[in-house]
Amino acid sequence: MTNEAANNRSPSRSTLSKAERSRILLAVDEAFEKQVAFLSELVRCASLRGQEAEVQEIMEAALHERGYLVDRQAIDTALIGQHPAFSPATVSYENSWNVIGTHIPVVAQGRSLILNAHVDVVPTGDPDRWQDPPFKPTRRGDWLYGRGSGDMKAGMSAAIFALDAIKAAGLELTASVQIHSVVEEEITGNGAAMALASGQTADAVLIPEPTDEKLIRANSGVIKFAVTVHGTPAHPREVSSGVSALEAAVRLIDHLRNLEARWNEEQNTRPYFNDVENPAALTIGTITGGEWIASVPSSCRFEGRIGFYPGDKPQDRMKEFEAFVATIAADDPLVQRCPEPLVQWVGVVQPGYTLAPGSEAESVLAQAYLDANASDGPSLEACVMAAYLDAALYTVHAGIPSLVYGPIAEKIHAIDERVSLSSLRRVTKTIALFAVEWCGVRRASDKNPAAVI
């Protein structure tokens, strides 16, 4: 970049030569098979919730090897309930920690950057329904299959190999760059919350979630609940003397569809959400009820999530949800025969965010996108994602502009998850060029530390 001060946020292009830019892109190409091998190694780790230790050890080694300052960061549960970036925790974090790798520049003149990616993955469903075992990374044509391949170990590899390519091109970033390898994105966001609460900050964060190479303009706030319904157990010979907790729970879920519809209707008054299908998306993820095949179930518990719009406080939506359940408990003829259902908040409770158009960060990314692809091709598209993203925490609780942009992936959270490798390559290149423009570079060979490009 030019010698402009980091905070100047100039949209002007760096004086990086075309040849130097080409060298970076070539370096991505040259290391790409190594990148796929690294990604495969990550996919091989079944880093389900609470089981992220193995993958984080790989991350730690990979960052050490590259000369980053590496910190293993435990989640300080004392902060939960204190710091607003945290959501309720229902499990121990003893074996779940973040890994933070930091590039400390010789010359610090550019804009600092956080590259965030989460290592936790969701369960696979029945492995027999997969073409290949879900934790056996399998390459078929342009696709790499495996749980977590798209969401979002590919993104993690992009962040690391983008920075590698810059170095391989003989360049050195002239601003602090942190790699946040975090846990818990799929449930609470408490990994990213910890990274944030520890005081880690930067001028921008880029998160290569699988976005089909689009930039996220806005996302939903999400609250995750567990509802427990108690019934009155009974013997099948006298069914009418009991109230099935299962039937009451199903009735309650039916009613909750009305809450979803009501929240969905608000989309017309909210920027960006006009065309989103089912922005509130009530999904019931799990249900467990009853304990004996021939008894009327005494209790039933279901867990799920519901979305809402950026700008809304999750606390208000939680209250609305609880009041809705209380009304059903009072009015529905079946549910009213049960004790009042218990609502618990068991995962993320966070607002959504928007990335206002016209930011410097977006403009640098859009140019990098063009430079990494065909300069005369289509521009970077923006879109809305009706799901929780760790980006929300960085934006809402720390005011850091968040760029969520990553590769094409399919079947995330589903069977036969896969990521497009050609897309991953393009994304890696875009991130490399973005980092160069955002952070600035100097020639690593240059003896004069002030010799910034």
Added chain:
Amino acid sequence: MTNEAANNRSPSRSTLSKAERSRILLAVDEAFEKQVAFLSELVRCASLRGQEAEVQEIMEAALHERGYLVDRQAIDTALIGQHPAFSPATVSYENSWNVIGTHIPVVAQGRSLILNAHVDVVPTGDPDRWQDPPFKPTRRGDWLYGRGSGDMKAGMSAAIFALDAIKAAGLELTASVQIHSVVEEEITGNGAAMALASGQTADAVLIPEPTDEKLIRANSGVIKFAVTVHGTPAHPREVSSGVSALEAAVRLIDHLRNLEARWNEEQNTRPYFNDVENPAALTIGTITGGEWIASVPSSCRFEGRIGFYPGDKPQDRMKEFEAFVATIAADDPLVQRCPEPLVQWVGVVQPGYTLAPGSEAESVLAQAYLDANASDGPSLEACVMAAYLDAALYTVHAGIPSLVYGPIAEKIHAIDERVSLSSLRRVTKTIALFAVEWCGVRRASDKNPAAVI
């Protein structure tokens, strides 16, 4: 009894003196606190499925102590699928065995008898919802509380203490009497099936299930199923690309209510079932679905039971059930988007039975009932039970007349299960007088072995 041959089935009264009859009744009264203590000891054992060893060891010791020939009888799983009394097994029976105690008479001239009771109990539900811990037998007024107190450890105590009272009155039964302390009644009936398949037979079986001191005239056949529905998992950001296995399962359960209604409608054409509320009683006992709070569930499994009428083959009803599920799978717009639901048979698949009015066994029981209570009081009532009973196996597969008659109990399979102790005392007396009349007796002091009363 008189010197009539055992097979003569005479309804005439024995020549047992009134004083001797009173001595038996008095012996029940005198031992009743001991009986309650024994019952409490049984209730203290959490003899859930697969955990019956402790209670069976107590039973074994109790029968040994009384001089019965005692046999520990393992379930021979090789017979399952071969002998029609067995239902499918889904668990190991390594720690679940029957205990068979046999009284071998010095003089065998009367009619033989099986007293059957099951020791397995169903789960408690949330123990905190009980007034007292469910496996802490608690006496309050006329009631003894505890899981299994009514269903059916009280009945077990009645069988044992009825025979004790006869002995205490100085009498000795002149026919073989077996006590079948069986497992698995609450799920498959495979305990009683084993007792039967081992060749144990008798001229009648009496089972003191909690029937409110009524005699069971007929009961339902029952089949127990598990249905697994697979959906298409998806991320909440693209709900419509998935099919929730949970929603499909709930839809399927809704449709099954129509099958229940159709089977219930048949009641008008079936003897004894006219006035029974919900004779088919489809109950869904358990449900488990999904594996992640923020995924569209990929699978959902529910278990339940449905009843039908005596005389019907369970195999026919199973076929009808399977065909019904297949039709829903083909026709319902949501369920048809899933692979065909898997129906498994995971518990009892047995026909119901009837006890034809006018049997000798019933008439002897009815007289014993009057003699044990007030002779001028109401007669023994008969009723229908729309639930599985081990009695069905003895009747249907071995042609043994089955008398199911036992104490008043409340909240079986529910919270705060309890049995009436005054009722238990009456039932114990009735069983004692029944056994005397059915099997015949001689005075234990009599040196002449042929001196039958």
